[in-house]
Amino acid sequence: MTLPLGRCIFTTQELYDAGIGRHRISSLVRRGALHRAIPGLYTTSRPYGKFLLQALQHQRPDIVFTGRTAAQLHNGHRVTTPVTVLVARDKTFRSGLLVTVIRAQHRPFTLIDGLRVATPLRAALDIPAEEDGSAVALLDRHYTGRHARAQVEKDLTAFGRTPTILRRQINGASIGADSETERTLFRALRKRGYAFECNKLVGNYFRDGVYEPKKVMVEVHGHRYHNHINVQVKDYWKANDAVARGYRHLSFSDICIDLHLARVVDIIVAVIEGEEREVELMGEWHAAWVQPSAVGMR
Known part of the structure; x- marks a missing residue:
């Protein structure tokens, strides 16, 4: 098989099915014709920005992008690495240089450009504690107007019991401004x-x-x-x-x-x-x- 031109995404199994074995994969990676994003996942161009997210979702359709990554997507900003992903507690997925993995029971999301992106509330909860100001700013920006408070309460139902950290972030935001x-x-x-x-x-x-x-x-x-x-x-x-x-x-x-x-x-x-x-x-x-x-x- 000749690798197609343009940005393409392959799992290891998809390459095997196309007749590209382990040794040839290694050769293509050395030549720069393939790029290894994470174990078992390859791209024909360097994986960065939204292309990296598309590749990750190709391999793991169940993941949800959260934390700083979700904030960047909600705000229309450039996606930086490592990207943060949310997976179910019983799923196997390890963090690496390009990916930080968080496990949680509640993973509410919305679709942005076909990507599963955590709701602003879930994303704020997963932003590192030392960046709490960014979490509050995210809530400020996305819960505005007269119905903002009702929307927050509606979105909170996805969590069952509201985490203490999230409640503090909500209380620190200017919800509705x-x-x-x-x-x-x-x-x-x-x-x-x-x-x-x-x-x-x-x-x-x-x-x-x-x-x-x-x-x-x-x-x-x-x-x-x-x-x-x-x-x-x-x-x-x-x-x-x-x-x-x-x-x-x-x-x-x-x-x-x-x-x-x-x-x-x-x-x-x-x-x-x-x-x-x-x-x-x-x-x-x-x-x-x-x-x-x-x-x-x-």
């Missing part, structure tokens, strides 16, 4: 000890962030979207409704958060704690006045 600016703000507040609920329905309106223990609401206004008059009118009534329901209501532009995050967080914390704090005139420190070009470049 609509934008990266919102996630940045509410992540910073969590680090200060204040876990806001994102996109929470209170009355007839969804609120960007709510801290129920002290009845504080925070709204983040994107300066492009909230420039429209109908949106502004709605914002006023949402704020009034919050006050009428007994909440303290704070609003910030995305520019304030992007360029003055520490000041924004300090003000919110002061309101939560009931501290009196004088806000300096914006013209003396806010970039919109002091350095308007920084705002224009956003």
Whole structure:
């Protein structure tokens, strides 16, 4: 048999069936015509990126890509090695230079480009503990919007009992936040000890962030979207409704958060704690006045 051109994947048995024996396989590997990805698996081009994943799944259709590898696939990033795979506890599969194997009973997955990829929750659980920030960022990015919390609870049913580590990761994420600016703000507040609920329905309106223990609401206004008059009118009534329901209501532009995050967080914390704090005139420190070009470049 002559090896076909292009990217092809073969198990050892498939090569045997095609008339290529053990000695010829070794010869083809030495010449660079075949590449050994893992024991029993060969490719006609160097195995890397998604091609490596396709090769692994060709040999082991039952595996699920998880951890850092799943995060890269969910985020559309380049796949790096070693790739992380999830297998059933009773399956034989060893880790190597290109593959890290994790065994687990619960292996919920979705399909991405034909690959079995762990759900964001499962992937976050399998990201190494020293990269916990990456796990939280994955949850932030993939559980957004008004129905995010319900989706998280639905996805958790695949685990039976929620692992403690995963629950901690969920609690550390800004589940439901609509934008990266919102996630940045509410992540910073969590680090200060204040876990806001994102996109929470209170009355007839969804609120960007709510801290129920002290009845504080925070709204983040994107300066492009909230420039429209109908949106502004709605914002006023949402704020009034919050006050009428007994909440303290704070609003910030995305520019304030992007360029003055520490000041924004300090003000919110002061309101939560009931501290009196004088806000300096914006013209003396806010970039919109002091350095308007920084705002224009956003």
